[in-house]
Amino acid sequence: MVNYYYDGTFDGLLTSVYESYYGIEPPDKILRCKNLQQSILDKDIDIVTDSEKASKVYEAIHKKISYDALRNVYHAYLSELDEIDTYIYQYLRFGFKKGKSVDLYLTSEEVLKVHSAAKKVRTESHLMLGLLRFRKLNGGLYYAPYSPVYNITALISDHFVRRLSDQFWIIHDTKRNLAAVYNMVECVLTDLPEELQHQSLNTDDCFEDLWKKYFDSICIKDRINPKLQKRNMPARYWKYLVEKQ
Incomplete structure (x- = not known):
């Protein structure tokens, strides 16, 4: 062979x-x-x-x-x-x-x-366009960690270049340590420096609290459907969802 x-x-x-x-x-x-x-x-x-x-x-x-x-x-x-x-x-x-x-x-x-x-x-790829969550770091950089099953960072980054063209951001595949880094000019795929990974723990984003409150406020307890929720928002992605922390 x-x-x-x-x-x-x-x-x-x-x-x-x-x-x-x-x-x-x-x-x-x-x-x-x-x-x-x-x-x-x-x-x-x-x-x-x-x-x-x-x-x-x-x-x-x-x-x-x-x-x-x-x-x-x-x-x-x-x-x-x-x-x-x-x-x-x-x-x-x-x-x-x-x-x-x-x-x-x-x-x-x-x-x-x-x-x-x-x-x-x-x-x-289509699912992650709705499930990816950006967090604002202390320096004003937006950081979105996630752990996809497949190597889709190159596919989804173009979408966010169009949608967030006026921001500095990083989409970080923690499973492969692969990052899409955007500087408002171009998007580059690269390994993420270790210091940035640690910095991601220190957020300065009041919108996280607002999003959590919104997520709680729209919930109708009598209509909770865990099976449907997991079908649309698989549990394997919950680790990086702000509203599920």
Whole structure:
């Protein structure tokens, strides 16, 4: 079995797809990190990320398959699910054969897996647009910690660039220590310095108290429906909801 190992970036994944066509031999699996329990029968190939090769694959997906396929691949990649990179690779090889009609083959395992992963990412992204809570730090910076199941920070940050374009803010994925930092000019994805993580405990936001009071005041005790609340506001996200503290 031939395994490709890449650095975990989207460019790295696209480089792996490029090498599967023009490299020494195509892989059986594409993986982000090496398994400690490797088989001695496996042949492991480390893929060096090449932005030029990645760009060629990116354009090929767009032109030879479709924009929807490109979006599905990127969103599925962000899911970080087990074996999703291999399914993406298989989906693309199938797509280069079938063209724009690839997404109609829903009985194909690789198409179904990529669609399912992409849908999960899009669903969580949409949900977090309503559940993300910003807190005003002592320096006037707005900080929003959260811990999503999938790696969606890059997807949701564009929404807040448009909505909060006149503020300095940080959206912090505490699970991955990945942050979208906006300075009213551009938004950059980066690791968050440790001192900022500690500073987040010291808030200077009177709106937090107002929001909690509003949340309590609109509650009609006779109509409380815990099941419906958890369906619209899953309990796994409550840790960073101001009104649930």
